[in-house]
Amino acid sequence: MSQANRYGSAGGRRIAGVSWAMWGADNMRTTSSTLLKAAHRKAQRPERLRGFLLIAPLAVFLAFTFLAPISSFLVRAVYDPLIADAFPNTVDALKSWKPSEGTPPEAVFRAFRDELLITRDRGTIGAVGQRLNRDAAGMRSLVQRGLSITDQTGVTEWKPVFVGANEQWALPETWSIIKNAGSRFTLSHLLQAVDLVKTEDGSIELRPEDQRVNNYLLVRTLLVGLAIMTLSTLLAFPIALAIARASPSAARWMMTIVLLQFWTSVLARIVSWIVLLQNRGVVNDLLVATGVIAEQQRLALIYNMLGTILVGTYAMLPLVILPIYSVMKLIPPSYLRAATSLGAHPFEAFWRVYFPLTLPGIGAGASTAFILSIGYFVTPALVGGQSGTLYSNIIAYHMQTSLNWALAAALSIVILVVVISLYTVLNRYMRDRKA
The missing domain is CATH 1.20.5 (Single alpha-helices involved in coiled-coils or other helix-helix interfaces)
Incomplete structure (x- = not known):
């Protein structure tokens, strides 16, 4: 051992x-x-x-x-210092006041009167009134009327003067609007962009039904983008396949035709479609001449949602053809011949061998068409009409007409989040397929 x-x-x-x-x-x-x-x-x-x-x-x-x-x-969607800069003392005095207490104390009215004069001298009273009017209709005219009584002299208490001039100054709701707008950082614009509103008790709820516009336009925009993406992909795939299988000389001519619209002005292309699709346009005249429809049954092909989708599909078609064609060009023809030589039907060989190899190009083209179409502005504005208005048009309205840049920025953030989310999902799907 x-x-x-x-x-x-x-x-x-x-x-x-x-x-x-x-x-x-x-x-x-x-x-x-x-x-x-x-x-x-x-x-x-x-x-x-x-x-x-x-x-x-x-x-x-x-x-x-x-x-x-x-x-x-x-x-701008979350930073709005206009009221805080115009009425700093008023906002400070309102911090300790609650709407349940009724009309604010005299100190608030005195500070508000002094700062109204300063705002008038700075020339920003119009912008201040317009900002408050976004939160509640009538605030702009109320501020303007309040400014007319601030020049009185010998006044010891301004609260009775304001209330006597207009009973709205006695309402807690009026001062709640000024208090809420006095915060430099706010989520009110982002909430409004998704049709939500913050109530006086701090809860968040949907806006009244007659004021819910943004979510409806967002859903409509996404559906239009989906329709344009689907139609452009279905049309682009056979065109790209024909170019990939054509002889070099024929492929050059076909590619020139595809790229031709890039050499033409966007406005000229849209006007050409208006000429084609309008009520007395080429398409309707041709349908009437061939007896397909009667004179009284001319089709509404423009200034509606259909016109937006048709013109949008035409605009996106080259952007979908190019990535699909670039992928198809790299697929060796021997793959299909090998599949058929092993006993596969030509359609089965195409569907199970060739088509899966084109998915990266299809994904790139389809995502490009979708992302660009939901950001359209010119096409819906010219051919969409009332029913073809998209999310980008409401952003342009707030930028150019209502001058509510904060809300326009909030709407832009919403559509940006949607695009990034969709891109992330698509990117993860393509990465999982490669794995």
Whole structure:
């Protein structure tokens, strides 16, 4: 037994020695690999620095001309200092006041009177009235009328003067509007962009049914984008397939025809579609001449949702054809021949071998068509009519007509979140397919 133990202990020492030797070898390899990687990174550092210096001017240009303007615009959705800057003392005095207490104390009216005069002298009274009028109709005229009584002299208490001039100054709702608008950072614009409103007790609820416009337009825009994406993809796939399988000379001519609309003004293209689709246009005249429809049954093909979808599909078609064609061009024809030689029907070979290989191009083209179509502005404005108005048109309205840039920025954030979410889902789906 002692001899066996001796042999066993000796064998254990040999095994332990081998293990320590293997660990040492592995440690040396790991250390060598780390040193080589560090040396490689150090050798590549000048190349990376040169590459960074080459793209630095472009990065600075994009930062100043693209990122900075968009960021400053989107910040308007949550940062609104106009009332806080115009009435700082009034807002401070209203912080300790609650609407349940009724009309605010005299200190609020005195501060409000003094700051009305300052606002008038600065020339910002119109902007202030317009800002308050967004929260409640009639506030602009109320502020203007209140300004007319601020020049009185010898007044010791301003509360009776304001209330006597207009009973609305005695209502807690009036001062609640000023108090809520006096916050520099606010979520009211983002809530309004999704048809929500914050009540006096702090809860969030849907706006009255007759004021719910934005969510309806968002759903309509997404449906229009989905329709344009589907139609343009269905039309682009056979066109791209024909170009990919054509001879080089024929493919060049076909590609020239596809790209022809890029060489034409957007306005000219839209006007051409109006000529084609209007009530007395080419399409309706042709249908009447061939007896397909009667003179009294001319189709409404323009200035509605149908016109937006048709013209949008035409505009998106080249942008979907190009990525699909670029993928099809890289698929060797031998794949289909191999599948048919193994006994597959030509359609089965196409559907199970060729079509899956084109999915990256289809995904790229379809996502491009969808994202661009939900951001359309010119096409719906010219051919959409009342029923073809999209989300981008309401953003343009607040930018150009109502001058409510804060709400326009909030609406832009909503559509931006939708686009990023859809892109993230699509990107994850394509990554899972590759895995």
